[in-house]
Amino acid sequence: MILRPVQMTDLPALLELVQRAGPGFTTLPANEERLTHRVRWAQRTFAGQVERADADYLFVLEDDDQQVVGVSALVGAVGLREPWYNYRVGLTVSSSPDLGIQRQIPTLFLNNEMTGQSEICSLFLRHDQRYGSNGRLLSLGRLLFVAEFPQLFGDKLIAELRGSADEHGCSPFWDSLGRHFFKMDFSHADHLSGLGSKAFIAELMPRQPLYTCLLTEQAQAVIGKPHPNTEPALKILTAEGFAHKGYIDIFDAGPVIEAPVSRIRAVRDSQSLMLAIGTPDDQAPVWLIHNRRLESCRITTARARLVGNSLVVDRLTAKRLQLQPGSSIRAVPLRNQQQQAVAA
Amino acid sequence: MLVLRPVELTDLPQLQQLARDSLVGVTSLPDDTERLREKILDSCASFEKDVQGQGPENYFFVLENLTTRRLVGCSEVLATAGFGEPFYSLRNRHFTSASRELNIEHGVPALSLCQDLSGHSLLRGFHIDSALERTPFSELLSRARLLFIAAHPERFAEAVITEIVGYSDEQGQSPFWDALGKHFFDLPYVEAERLCGLQSRTFLAELMPQYPIYVPMLSQAAQDCIGRIHPDGQEAFDILEREGFETNSYIDLFDGGPTLYARTSSIRSIAQSQAGTVQTGSPIDARGSYLVSNDSLKGYRAIVAELDYSARQPIALSAEMCAALNVTDASAIRLIAL
Numbered sequence: 001m002i003l004r005p006v007q008m009t010d011l012p013a014l015l016e017l018v019q020r021a022g023p024g025f026t027t028l029p030a031n032e033e034r035l036t037h038r039v040r041w042a043q044r045t046f047a048g049q050v051e052r053a054d055a056d057y058l059f060v061l062e063d064d065d066q067q068v069v070g071v072s073a074l075v076g077a078v079g080l081r082e083p084w085y086n087y088r089v090g091l092t093v094s095s096s097p098d099l100g101i102q103r104q105i106p107t108l109f110l111n112n113e114m115t116g117q118s119e120i121c122s123l124f125l126r127h128d129q130r131y132g133s134n135g136r137l138l139s140l141g142r143l144l145f146v147a148e149f150p151q152l153f154g155d156k157l158i159a160e161l162r163g164s165a166d167e168h169g170c171s172p173f174w175d176s177l178g179r180h181f182f183k184m185d186f187s188h189a190d191h192l193s194g195l196g197s198k199a200f201i202a203e204l205m206p207r208q209p210l211y212t213c214l215l216t217e218q219a220q221a222v223i224g225k226p227h228p229n230t231e232p233a234l235k236i237l238t239a240e241g242f243a244h245k246g247y248i249d250i251f252d253a254g255p256v257i258e259a260p261v262s263r264i265r266a267v268r269d270s271q272s273l274m275l276a277i278g279t280p281d282d283q284a285p286v287w288l289i290h291n292r293r294l295e296s297c298r299i300t301t302a303r304a305r306l307v308g309n310s311l312v313v314d315r316l317t318a319k320r321l322q323l324q325p326g327s328s329i330r331a332v333p334l335r336n337q338q339q340q341a342v343a344a
Numbered sequence: 345m346l347v348l349r350p351v352e353l354t355d356l357p358q359l360q361q362l363a364r365d366s367l368v369g370v371t372s373l374p375d376d377t378e379r380l381r382e383k384i385l386d387s388c389a390s391f392e393k394d395v396q397g398q399g400p401e402n403y404f405f406v407l408e409n410l411t412t413r414r415l416v417g418c419s420e421v422l423a424t425a426g427f428g429e430p431f432y433s434l435r436n437r438h439f440t441s442a443s444r445e446l447n448i449e450h451g452v453p454a455l456s457l458c459q460d461l462s463g464h465s466l467l468r469g470f471h472i473d474s475a476l477e478r479t480p481f482s483e484l485l486s487r488a489r490l491l492f493i494a495a496h497p498e499r500f501a502e503a504v505i506t507e508i509v510g511y512s513d514e515q516g517q518s519p520f521w522d523a524l525g526k527h528f529f530d531l532p533y534v535e536a537e538r539l540c541g542l543q544s545r546t547f548l549a550e551l552m553p554q555y556p557i558y559v560p561m562l563s564q565a566a567q568d569c570i571g572r573i574h575p576d577g578q579e580a581f582d583i584l585e586r587e588g589f590e591t592n593s594y595i596d597l598f599d600g601g602p603t604l605y606a607r608t609s610s611i612r613s614i615a616q617s618q619a620g621t622v623q624t625g626s627p628i629d630a631r632g633s634y635l636v637s638n639d640s641l642k643g644y645r646a647i648v649a650e651l652d653y654s655a656r657q658p659i660a661l662s663a664e665m666c667a668a669l670n671v672t673d674a675s676a677i678r679l680i681a682l
Contacts (some may be wrong), residue, residue, distance in 0.1 A: 094528040094551045099539065101551065172573055180443065180560035181452055202443045205447060209555045214562065215525040 001134055002320045003141035003299040004045040006039050006058045013068035014039065014060065021124040028071065028122045030291040034322045045076070046275075046295045052152060053080035057145070061125065061138045061287050064320075067127040070138045073122035074145065077154055079115035083267050085202040086114055086247045086256055089223060092211065106223070108210040114247065114256065118146070118153040121160065123233065133286055139236050141299040143266035150267075158247075159237060161230045164222035173253035176219030181205055181283055205250055223253045231256075239336055240265045270332035276310040277318055277325045286334040287311065289320040298322055301334055307326025346416065346481050347668045348488040348637075350391050351384050351404040357628065358415040358670050359384070362471055365578050366532050367509050368516060372420060372469040374541030390423075391642035393522040398465065400427040403492065405644075407472065407485050410668060417472035417481070421489045423499055426462035431548035433461050433507075433594040433603060436559070436570060454556035455524075455570075457549070461594060461603065465493070467506035470580045477579055480648045480682055484635055486583045488646035490613035491678055495639040502608050505585060505594075509577035510601025511569045521601035523566030530553055536598055552597055569600040577601065587612045617680040623658035624666055624673045633682040636661075638669050643668045653679065 042058035055076025094103040144231040247256035287304040302317035363373040379483035387404035405631035407417035425431040512518040521533035589604035630650035
């Protein structure tokens with residue numbers, strides 16, 4: 001498996017992939033025209049032709065038979081072209097010591113605080129490929145890419161995780177809040193949002209802080225709670241240093257998780273090494289390896305042995321990376337070794 | 345005969361009984377001896393005070409049965425709502441948002457805590473014995489305050505407001521309170537209203553939400569209470585509505601009851617009341633019912649009387665009426681048809 005920039009020739013495969021993902025996958029709608037536009041834009045991004053404000057790094061996961069089985073993206077900056085909104089879950093205290101009253105009321109504050117930060121998004125892996133290191137390669141490969149090109153990104157990476165919704169796509173948070181301001185159901189709003197109208201929709205949202213005690217109990221219960229389907233993604237990113245700092249999506253209240261780039265494990269622990277070809281033993285740890293290129297970026301995972309300043313991998317891995325022995329690479333153990341040690 | 349007059353300290357025991365019977369939302373009538381004593385003393389001082397303009401004065405009236413010496417009602421007018429401290433209400437208005445791209449535009453009503461009504465004069469504390477509801481005497485109890493304002497306009501503001509008690513059920517549950525105030529106080533409605541009577545209302549208001557409350561987020565039962573009148577508050581509302589008071593976008597913080605507003609000079613009992621002089625000793629060929637008041641300050645009196653009134657003619661009063669009003673021949677009086 002390799003993670004590489006999307007190409008125009010991937011379009012049919014990509015379209016099939018997002019159709020499999022279903023309507024919940026709003027940031028990558030199964031619309032040929034929009035998808036074509038996005039792929040073209042991604043190519044220009046990897047070619048260094050667009051500003052950070054417009055940068056959209058769209059990656060595909062490809063197996064050794066050149067089959068596209070997954071997709072993920074990295075956005076240069078949110079909110080620099082149109083406003084980017086979140087709610088911050090803050091607190092209002094209603095207090096009167098004389099009357100013995102002390103009420104703590106979580107309160108939602110609309111804000112644009114994530115403006116200029118980079119976002120990881122649009123991740124989907126085909127169900128039959130969800131094994132081994134595939135999910136991690138698809139997700140963490142982006143972090144290693146950021147480690148190599150930090151100047152292309154913001155100080156923080158963020159990820160908006162999908163919030164709770166029932167099997168029909170109804171969000172209790174939306175039903176208790178957004179619905180009153182739009183008179184449309186969540187899936188329709190979410191669809192518009194995926195079509196790039198999120199800022200327009202946000203213009204209709206209430207500007208004033210909102211006392212959560214006025215939401216339904218069901219809505220209060222899902223604030224900052226990820227959709228069960230996103231739990232694996234959350235787990236992987238949490239291990240990398242991402243944390244929920246109280247920001248949520250304005251539509252479904254899903255958590256926005258964030259991490260300063262310099263503190264992300266895959267960034268901080270990555271090193272520039274020299275590629276060597278040999279025989280890593282079967283017990284060698286799995287590494288995430290990047291060929292350090294932008295437009296012809298290749299990222300893969302492989303068992304590897306660290307010898308001095310060299311990372312010894314097998315011949316196939318070098319081939320996947322399109323590199324010769326002696327080439328410079330950026331690599332990081334796929335899993336946090338300290339955690340592994342604890343687990344062992 | 346029933347007469348309306350300023351409260352006196354000796355009224356305290358009877359007043360407390362009235363307070364006990366009064367509607368929960370009438371917070372200016374706390375069932376608390378000390379608070380009532382303070383209110384009486386405060387009112388006595390207000391009537392005594394030589395004032396040039398409106399201040400913190402509160403004029404507290406009682407309705408007394410002169411035969412039995414029983415008090416059967418009370419009412420107040422506060423010269424300045426929120427004197428020296430803000431007077432809070434909730435303002436109900438639309439926030440409009442629009443998205444040109446999506447071609448969507450709509451308004452969402454929201455309730456915002458405001459002090460807009462500070463500075464107006466406030467009618468409050470209206471309570472009448474249930475046997476006298478919807479009689480000329482409830483008109484007297486309410487409107488004699490307006491005749492008092494007419495006699496002493498320098499003591500009052502250019503607009504007069506009143507808060508009508510909002511809806512609560514027989515168990516004392518207010519759906520509006522349960523949906524809003526309760527979250528911020530964690531107290532039952534009845535207890536909150538009781539505290540309002542004892543503590544400064546401003547003090548409590550300041551615990552209320554400072555950010556607007558979007559109406560659609562409230563329960564339907566609470567939304568239905570916005571501007572809804574408690575059944576027992578209907579008469580107070582009706583009397584003042586006939587006086588030219590109007591509802592507007594302001595409601596009570598706690599129970600969502602409506603606020604009535606009128607410009608002082610256009611209130612019917614003020615604009616249309618007639619000044620005249622007393623004539624004693626003439627027979628009265630009664631042709632209509634009137635509210636009659638003397639124009640005194642601390643000796644203020646008002647009654648309901650059947651009179652034969654002609655404009656610009658002396659007004660014939662019976663000896664009993666004169667005694668009740670504490671007037672004699674040629675005294676100045678004021679009257680308005682019931």
